[in-house]
Amino acid sequence: MAEDSSRKRKVRGRKIRSDRSGKASRKAKKELARKASSTGKRNGDSGDSPLEDPREVVPQPFVETDAVESLRGRITGWLEADQPVHLIGPTGCGKTALALSAAAERGRPVVWLNGDESVDTAALVGDHAGGERYKEDDRFVGGVSKQTEIVRERWVDNPLSVAVREGATLVYNEFSRSDPAAHNVLLSVFEEGVLERPGKRGEDRTIDVHPEFRAIVTSNDVEYAGVHRQQDALLDRFVGVRVDYYDAETEREIVRAHVDLPDEVVETVVETTRTLRDDLEVVVGTRAAITAARGLSVFDDRETEDGTTLDDDLLTTVFTDVLAPKVAGERDGDGDEDDARARDVEDLRTSIADAIS
Ligand SMILES: Nc1ncnc2c1ncn2[C@@H]1O[C@H](COP(=O)(O)OP(=O)(O)OP(=O)(O)O)[C@@H](O)[C@H]1O
Secondary structure (H helix, E strand, O other): OHHHHHHHHHOOOHHHHHHHHHHHHHHHHHHHHHHHHHOOOOOOOOOOEEEEOHHHHOOOOOOOOHHHHHHHHHHHHHHHOOOOEEEEEOOOOOHHHHHHHHHHHHOOOEEEEEOOOOOOHHHHHEEEEEEEEEEEEEEEEOOEEEEEEEEEEEEEEOHHHHHHHHOOEEEEEOHHHOOHHHHHHHHHHHHHOEEEOOOOOOHHHEEEOOOOOEEEEEEEHHHHHOOOOOOHHHHOOOEEEEOOOOOHHHHHHHHHHHOOOOHHHHHHHHHHHHHHHHHOOOOOOHHHHHHHHHHHHHHHHHHOOOOOOOOHHHHHHHHHHHHHHHHOOOOOOOOOHHHHHHHHHHHHHHHHHHHHO
């Protein structure tokens, strides 16, 4: 009916956006199906996964409060302005979830990879995967045949090559954990729109960057400033979007979305998380809140009568378990490491108990 369609046109904002991204996703899916057979994959154990359907990468569950939408809007806005985006923030604040959600919004295929010490240029652009041997049968004179063995080098593209060629959105998580030298190839990608594949011979040694190629990289702010300081020339190419812990309401929504608990318990968990974040020296991210809530969804039922009233002791124990891995860290090798770690955890427990009371 005419009335319906005019009403539809007036719908603004999110609904329109999601309709459009649905269409774009379907297009991307078709593109994926077409390209699947020709794409060299490096799935293996690395967790890296070339060319994902954008609909598949949206984190589940994903909460969209004003704070989340506003940050995501900044990321997608910069991508639209053809700027690579660097998300910088503390551990467990939601950088990866945000990056994947922003990448999915574009409706283009997504390529993501995790940075670590082992990432080198070949892991980004590709490598020779040994030779392919085959025999050719030449029957050049009747009755006489000659067999020639041919060895053809096989090249396998890795995530960056796949992403620049297909115009995907690259999500490069923990980018600052990789050796900066591995990222030299990114400079010409952003500056000249060309990706060099060192090691590849022949004319197709370089790939022209697809106009729809975009990149989002994430860094933990401690590491960003630390050992793996990336080249300034490269960092200058990115805009940096600072991501901090969300507001209390968003954190409550996130915890609620992950764990089925009564509202009062969710509120206590988030309040405790935020108090500990201010009081303790260890990083207490949103992930810690979710893990604590998961623990309470089991222990709270067991240990309290009505299942909703949390006692401080249980809360202290659960948060101590959640945060203990962060304090049981490195020691100077004085031979008494187990005792020292036990003391660290005991000190943590005392600090948590003090903060909660
Ligand atoms: N908007 C959201 N909706 C639902 N869950 C979320 C949202 N944002 C973050 N989370 C959850 O919070 C936790 C931490 O998020 P995420 O892994 O994205 O953080 P991070 O900053 O990338 O962490 P790290 O620095 O350790 O890589 C995850 O369990 C994630 O699912």
